[in-house]
């Protein structure tokens with residue numbers, strides 16, 4: 001019986017593997033780590049003595065591929081969020097607090113309501129968002145939208161940094177336009193904020209592994225693929241410290257590794273090669289979860305804060321310039337912001353900083369031009385991963401979509 005060998009058990013690999021397994025295809029899943037999830041996982045943190053996510057991940061109800069994936073693996077109920085499309089913000093400089101609220105339908109009448117839109121903005125400001133429809137890869141976010149005053153400072157800039165993990169002065173507006181087209185432009189029903197009820201692994205990883213186990217998938221954890229053997233324009237073998245696998249003539253391979261690994265395995269392929277960090281600081285503390293369970297922060301070190309079961313977690317995106325910050329100084333700066341925003345005590349509680357150095361590729365025009373499609377010059381090898389040419393930024397939705405695309409390419413090729 002022919003098999004599909006999926007390399008990498010991050011979101012892209014799990015998406016591809018579960019799509020194939022659901023169709024009755026025999027799958028072998030290789031993962032270099034002892035656990036699955038890649039850049040989207042939970043773990044037990046010994047410093048804080050509790051379970052943490054490697055980083056806060058925010059999704060939107062309009063993330064269709066993600067919803068379909070969760071439906072497939074039986075985990076739809078583990079993704080939660082407010083029952084209305086709302087986004088609370090706190091301005092740490094002025095002390096102002098507001099909640100952006102959308103109506104559910106496609107016609108955005110919410111912009112007519114002063115108490116629903118961003119303070120000090122007018123309906124006409126939102127009309128200017130149509131510029132995004134014509135955004136080309138070379139258009140930079142700050143050039144295209146930066147003249148929109150409070151709408152830019154209080155919504156578009158934090159939204160762009162969250163979606164693209166790249167400073168708006170160098171980020172392409174095209175992937176932001178794709179996100180807006182699939183969420184805001186489809187109305188509030190497609191723009192509801194969503195996040196895991198417990199943790200990333202409990203929502204995206206553990207149910208997928210259980211699904212694959214039930215469908216007879218063969219797991220190879222701790223199996224780093226260090227090289228592909230190629231003959232007559234097809235992959236004939238996978239090799240690594242613990243792997244020596246022959247790829248049979250009817251077998252196929254999906255490479256769902258991050259771009260820097262894909263580049264080592266396929267040196268002639270062009271892939272993104274500039275990355276942006278994300279830092280998450282987890283404090284052993286609690287804040288009022290409010291209506292949404294999270295807040296956007298304006299004018300602070302971090303852009304978002306999430307109330308979790310055992311910790312308060314903040315996200316600092318596009319954080320390459322913060323990677324080498326002294327941990328105690330950084331934590332004190334963030335704690336000072338949290339004190340101002342949420343009236344927390346002066347004494348800083350135990351904290352943990354999780355640095356993801358290569359959280360996403362940099363969404364610059366030059367890097368977008370390096371994204372490969374799923375098809376390779378090797379007849380039985382397909383690519384998946386958030387860095388492939390999905391049109392979306394480096395996100396869970398992009399990774400899951402790429403995995404589904406790779407699985408469909410397998411079907412097309414028989």
Ligand SMILES: Cc1cc2nc3c(=O)[nH]c(=O)nc-3n(C[C@H](O)[C@H](O)[C@H](O)COP(=O)(O)OP(=O)(O)OC[C@H]3O[C@@H](n4cnc5c(N)ncnc54)[C@H](O)[C@@H]3O)c2cc1C
Nearest residue numbers: 008010011012032038039055057058225359385386395396
């Ligand atoms: C801190 C942080 C916050 C984020 N926030 C958000 C957010 O709010 N919303 C959102 O949508 N996205 C967010 N993202 C992005 C999202 O997590 C990624 O886009 C997505 O997880 C990438 O999945 P992937 O499968 O493409 O890659 P990866 O997760 O990198 O998976 C690749 C897998 O391949 C394995 N592997 C590597 N080399 C080998 C090898 N040689 N052999 C075998 N296996 C190998 C790796 O161990 C890994 O498991 C965030 C990312 C980070 C790090």
